[in-house]
Amino acid sequence: MGPVTGRGLLAAALVALVLGGGTGCALWTPAKSSAIQHPWLQLELMIPAGWMVATFSEGLFATYHGLELESIHVRRWDRKVEVKGTGRNLEGELLPYEIAEISLDSRRLDEGVGGLEVLRNAPAEVDGRDCYEIDYRFRGETGLRIRTVEVGCAVDKWIYRFEYRAAEQHYFEAGRSGFEELVQSARFKL
Numbered sequence: 067m068g069p070v071t072g073r074g075l076l077a078a079a080l081v082a083l084v085l086g087g088g089t090g091c092a093l094w095t096p097a098k099s100s101a102i103q104h105p106w107l108q109l110e111l112m113i114p115a116g117w118m119v120a121t122f123s124e125g126l127f128a129t130y131h132g133l134e135l136e137s138i139h140v141r142r143w144d145r146k147v148e149v150k151g152t153g154r155n156l157e158g159e160l161l162p163y164e165i166a167e168i169s170l171d172s173r174r175l176d177e178g179v180g181g182l183e184v185l186r187n188a189p190a191e192v193d194g195r196d197c198y199e200i201d202y203r204f205r206g207e208t209g210l211r212i213r214t215v216e217v218g219c220a221v222d223k224w225i226y227r228f229e230y231r232a233a234e235q236h237y238f239e240a241g242r243s244g245f246e247e248l249v250q251s252a253r254f255k256l
Contacts (some may be wrong), residue, residue, distance in 0.1 A: 067083075073081035086243065094118045096124055097128065109226070112251040114244030128248075136232035136241045138248060141208050142224045151175035156225050162189060165218055165225065173202070180205040185213075192228070193254050199232050203234055213238040222256055 097113035104110075108124055113119045117138075119128045125141030127133065145156045149172050156165055166187055174182050182204040190199035197219035206212050213234040218227040230245035232238040 067170055094120045098215060101253075103255070104140075107140065107226075108255045109140070109142075109199075110251075110253045110255055111140070111248055114241070117244065129236065130241055130244075134233075135152055136230070136237045138245055139229045139231070140227070140248075142221075142226045145220065145223055145225055156220065160220065162196050162198040162219060163187070165220065166216075167201050169198075169216065169218060169227075170200060170202070173204075178207045180207075190217050190219075192217060192226070192252050195221060195254070211235065215242070215245065221254050224256075226254075228252065 095118065097115060097117045097119050101110050101112050102119070104121055104126060107125060108122060112129050114130070114179045117128045117130045119126060124143070125139065128138040129136060148154065149156065151170050152168055152171050152175070154168055156168065162167075170182075170184065170187075173179055182202055184200065184202045186199070186201040187232075188199050190197040197217055200216045201213070202216075203211060203213040211234040212231060216227060216229045218225060220226075228245075228249050230242065232241055
């Protein structure tokens with residue numbers, strides 16, 4: 067076997083960075099049975115029992131069977147930051163449904179998302195705050211049918227997003243209740 071070059075070298079370097087913590091990621095750890103606080107997110111929440119969690123500077127990931135099969139991603143970003151692909155930011159007095167529409171526009175423009183179908187777009191609430199909840203499905207780059215529930219809201223100068231994504235067949239319904247519990251447990255600490 068010869069030397070690793072090109073894409074293989076890039077992939078090996080990325081794996082080494084992630085496993086070595088060079089991206090600011092913590093190692094994957096089992097979820098505890100108590101609430102976790104993420105200092106940068108200024109958020110407290112419960113990760114579903116049995117799931118693995120990894121925190122990083124801008125948020126956290128959780129999974130039970132692996133990120134390709136299902137994942138929860140919690141993050142926030144400054145309202146001044148442009149939403150990927152849309153040319154828009156989320157400054158000003160936007161209603162939750164307006165934020166949802168901009169999020170969906172960004173998702174539709176994502177090259178890895180094919181045939182996006184919105185199943186539900188409705189109001190929601192997190193920690194007493196008005197939010198949106200979008201339920202949609204699409205085909206990923208490999209052709210796998212993915213279903214996503216996204217809950218988001220504006221809190222002060224931040225946009226928060228709680229996202230559950232899973233392979234639609236079997237995994238989506240199997241992990242959805244854990245995601246719903248996580249969202250209901252969220253407490254903003256601003």
